[in-house]
Amino acid sequence: MTAFDGKVAMVTGGSRGIGLAIARALVERGVHVAITATSDATLRAAADELRGAVRGAGVLPLRADVRQPDEIGRVMHAAVERFGGLDVLVNNAGVGVFRPVADMTLDQWRQVIDTNLTGVFSCCRAALPWLRRRGGGWIINISSLSGTNPFPDAAAYCASKAGLDAFSEALMQEVRHEGIRVACVAPGSVRTDFNGPASGDDWKLAPADVAQVVVDLIAHPARSLPSRVEIRPSKPPRKH
Ligand SMILES: NC(=O)c1ccc[n+]([C@@H]2O[C@H](COP(=O)([O-])OP(=O)(O)OC[C@H]3O[C@@H](n4cnc5c(N)ncnc54)[C@H](OP(=O)(O)O)[C@@H]3O)[C@@H](O)[C@H]2O)c1
Numbered sequence: 001m002t003a004f005d006g007k008v009a010m011v012t013g014g015s016r017g018i019g020l021a022i023a024r025a026l027v028e029r030g031v032h033v034a035i036t037a038t039s040d041a042t043l044r045a046a047a048d049e050l051r052g053a054v055r056g057a058g059v060l061p062l063r064a065d066v067r068q069p070d071e072i073g074r075v076m077h078a079a080v081e082r083f084g085g086l087d088v089l090v091n092n093a094g095v096g097v098f099r100p101v102a103d104m105t106l107d108q109w110r111q112v113i114d115t116n117l118t119g120v121f122s123c124c125r126a127a128l129p130w131l132r133r134r135g136g137g138w139i140i141n142i143s144s145l146s147g148t149n150p151f152p153d154a155a156a157y158c159a160s161k162a163g164l165d166a167f168s169e170a171l172m173q174e175v176r177h178e179g180i181r182v183a184c185v186a187p188g189s190v191r192t193d194f195n196g197p198a199s200g201d202d203w204k205l206a207p208a209d210v211a212q213v214v215v216d217l218i219a220h221p222a223r224s225l226p227s228r229v230e231i232r233p234s235k236p237p238r239k240h
Pocket residue numbers: 012013014015016017018019036037038039040042064065066067092093094095115142143144145186187188189190191192193194195
């Protein structure tokens with residue numbers, strides 16, 4: 001019996017990039033996985049890819065915007081109905097709008113904060129009752145090194161991730177005695193289409209590197225809790 005046997009996970013933003021890599025790593029270990037995103041076409045393609053990679057994989061694509069609490073509640077219910085419960089929530093869905101504060105509209109600010117921070121709150125709030133029913137589980141929040149290393153033209157994004165770091169830490173302390181383990185994963189640059197089409201930046205992390213951290217966390221022995229993991233490229237371009 002492994003940490004993954006019979007488990008059910010939901011990965012928000014599981015249709016591409018880091019979320020899809022996390023979903024793949026989980027289905028490869030026999031976990032039933034619900035993936036969410038806002039675009040139906042990409043979700044369906046991702047589900048087909050996952051089913052192609054692992055024959056008989058339990059994969060459920062569910063369209064839901066993390067900014068809409070009603071949609072979150074609905075899809076979480078659908079995942080529980082389909083797979084019988086929920087053990088792992090990976091809050092991965094995220095967006096960035098990169099421009100100077102002076103040029104940023106209130107709508108752009110809200111898009112980032114509502115997705116990266118309030119969306120995580122809504123997903124956690126919806127998941128907690130289901131995790132409690134299973135007697136525990138994991139909430140893994142995909143943050144970013146930008147939360148602790150802010151940079152220009154990224155105020156909303158950096159603030160959203162700094163907020164997420166604090167949220168994760170507080171929630172971890174709230175629920176750890178119930179066997180609900182909360183961890184925050186903070187990657188450096190990852191080769192995805194997050195910031196425009198991925199270029200040939202071979203030095204960047206691969207999405208699978210972040211997925212490896214997620215499955216390592218879930219397999220981590222229950223006696224201790226790695227509540228924050230930073231992962232960065234081994235050999236980024238030299239600055240000095
Ligand atoms: N790439 C990096 O360098 C990097 C570094 C550190 C941290 N991260 C973090 O890692 C996470 C994933 O990033 P990524 O690079 O894999 O990005 P990505 O390739 O752009 O994928 C983002 C995923 O989130 C979904 N999504 C976006 N807005 C959503 C919403 N409102 N509701 C539900 N799903 C939504 C997208 O699907 P739809 O567009 O169809 O909704 C997609 O599945 C983000 O939280 C990001 O901040 C990325």
